[in-house]
Amino acid sequence: MSTPAAPIEVLLVEDDPGDELMTREAFEDNKIGNTLHVVRDGEEALDFLYRRGAHTDAPRPDLILLDLNLPKYDGRQVLERIKSDPDLALIPVVVLTTSAAEEDILRSYKLHANAYVTKPVDLDQFIAAVRQIDEFFVQVVRLPRR
Numbered sequence: 001m002s003t004p005a006a007p008i009e010v011l012l013v014e015d016d017p018g019d020e021l022m023t024r025e026a027f028e029d030n031k032i033g034n035t036l037h038v039v040r041d042g043e044e045a046l047d048f049l050y051r052r053g054a055h056t057d058a059p060r061p062d063l064i065l066l067d068l069n070l071p072k073y074d075g076r077q078v079l080e081r082i083k084s085d086p087d088l089a090l091i092p093v094v095v096l097t098t099s100a101a102e103e104d105i106l107r108s109y110k111l112h113a114n115a116y117v118t119k120p121v122d123l124d125q126f127i128a129a130v131r132q133i134d135e136f137f138v139q140v141v142r143l144p145r146r
Contacts, residue, residue: 007033008062008138013045013078014038014096015070022123023065023096026130034138037061042073046081049088061091063137065130066113068097068104076107083112092141094133 010027014020020038027036037058039045045066048055064082068075075095082088092114097104100118108116117133120126 007035009059010034010036010134011045011048011061011064012036012038013040013042013064013066013070013075015040015067019067019119019126022126023130026127027134029127029131034134035059041071042075042078044072045070045078046073049082064091064093065096065133066093068095068099068108076111079108079111079113092137094137096130096133 012020012023014023024036027034037048039048039055044055045064047053048058049061051058066075066079070078073081075097079093079095082091082093089112093112094115094117095104095108095113096117096119098119099105105116115133117129120129
């Protein structure tokens with residue numbers, strides 16, 4: 001029997017309230033005590049990561065779930081910023097988006113995304129996909145600690 005994984009801080013960068021709700025449900029159903037922080041656009045994501053404005057007390061996330069299609073700064077710009085900053089680059093970033101376009105997948109990996117997941121349209125499949133991401137990064141992968 002394995003030891004339960006320590007809870008992690010997860011930053012969800014998502015502007016769609018429905019997708020946020022489904023992601024929350026997946027985390028709650030998984031019964032893992034991870035803390036899910038939500039920001040709604042690229043600018044707020046950077047504020048969270050750099051602890052600016054309303055996010056001065058934000059924890060450093062252990063995992064980022066990043067939508068590509070965001071207001072202000074899009075997910076590609078946020079990903080590029082994260083992976084080019086030595087203080088943030090080690091945080092795993094999973095692109096979680098509706099786009100299945102090959103150019104988006106290729107560009108995300110060129111920007112050093114750790115994984116690319118196309119959001120399933122079906123509610124149960126969406127929840128299952130988020131649950132698998134959560135289980136993989138919490139129970140299987142060893143994340144760097146700050």
